[in-house]
Amino acid sequence: MGGNAFLAESFEAHRGHLRAVAYRMLGSLSEADDAVQEAWLRLSRSDTSEVANLGGWLTTVVGRVCLDMLRSRTARREEPLGAHVPDPVLSGTGGVDPEDQALLADSVGLALLVVLDALAPAERLAFVLHDLFGVPFDEIAAIVDRTPAAARQLASRARRRVRGAAPLPDPDLARQRAVVDAFLAAAREGDFDGLIAVLDPDVVLRTDFGAAAPVAFREVRGAEGVANQALTFARVGGEDSRPRPVLVNGAVGVVGTRAGRPASVLGFTVTDGKIAAIDILADPERLARLDLTVLD
Numbered sequence: 001m002g003g004n005a006f007l008a009e010s011f012e013a014h015r016g017h018l019r020a021v022a023y024r025m026l027g028s029l030s031e032a033d034d035a036v037q038e039a040w041l042r043l044s045r046s047d048t049s050e051v052a053n054l055g056g057w058l059t060t061v062v063g064r065v066c067l068d069m070l071r072s073r074t075a076r077r078e079e080p081l082g083a084h085v086p087d088p089v090l091s092g093t094g095g096v097d098p099e100d101q102a103l104l105a106d107s108v109g110l111a112l113l114v115v116l117d118a119l120a121p122a123e124r125l126a127f128v129l130h131d132l133f134g135v136p137f138d139e140i141a142a143i144v145d146r147t148p149a150a151a152r153q154l155a156s157r158a159r160r161r162v163r164g165a166a167p168l169p170d171p172d173l174a175r176q177r178a179v180v181d182a183f184l185a186a187a188r189e190g191d192f193d194g195l196i197a198v199l200d201p202d203v204v205l206r207t208d209f210g211a212a213a214p215v216a217f218r219e220v221r222g223a224e225g226v227a228n229q230a231l232t233f234a235r236v237g238g239e240d241s242r243p244r245p246v247l248v249n250g251a252v253g254v255v256g257t258r259a260g261r262p263a264s265v266l267g268f269t270v271t272d273g274k275i276a277a278i279d280i281l282a283d284p285e286r287l288a289r290l291d292l293t294v295l296d
Helices: 003-026 029-044 054-076 110-117 121-132 137-144 148-162 173-189 192-198 223-240
Strands: 199-208 217-221 241-248 251-258 261-271 274-281
Touching: 003 029, 003 054, 003 121, 029 054, 054 121, 054 137, 110 121, 110 148, 110 261, 110 274, 121 137, 121 148, 137 148, 173 192, 173 223, 173 241, 173 251, 173 261, 173 274, 192 199, 192 223, 199 223, 217 223, 241 261
Parallel strands: 199 274
Antiparallel strands: 199 217, 241 251, 251 261, 261 274
């Protein structure tokens, strides 16, 4: 096998892992693919004859590429920090697709990605690489141009912000589905008390309508506020709106349809029998880019 062919095969063996790193760093599927492609270009132009651990080398390269992308995004002020629902990964109700297994390992739900979006770029990199992928702090320090002690502090600050702000979903999908079905039924029937019964008192509802909407992003906190918002959504949708069950980042979710066309993706975080977070993508432009064949 020629050198280029061997290099390409070696890279493909790491592609799933690299895409998972980039998705956690960027919260965007298309940007994650761009970062992985850039890593391949850098690999193809580099002399790796002295590289003992190609996977580690590539992880560092992807981390550096993603850090540059995050810093560029922040400099352009494309989106306010925290005011964004990341790209969801959709699967059929039968389970996560095999090609997405690495992408969604470690319960990387939308709620966690929303919290990560609010971190400074260097904090996000330190947390993702160390806490989620076990990269040593001396390697992270080289990427962020800090000392290992400073890199450790970046991860520690990020960890404090993530802890408690991103609830872990119940691992039992059947229990998740029962709670979400009860929520949808109560919303459809206009049952306010029924909604309150399945909502965590501190539940947060985040809706991303897209940059072209009059209000790009809306956040509602607390069970009463979220219940009222759910009733409003149900009234606006009317009989023409029908939720289709899917898995969103490996957890129970739905795709809301209107006139037979996808109008929103709802990801639910169910913890201890209550809905702790609802993340809704209702941006027509980004919905058009999602693979919705799981609804077929």
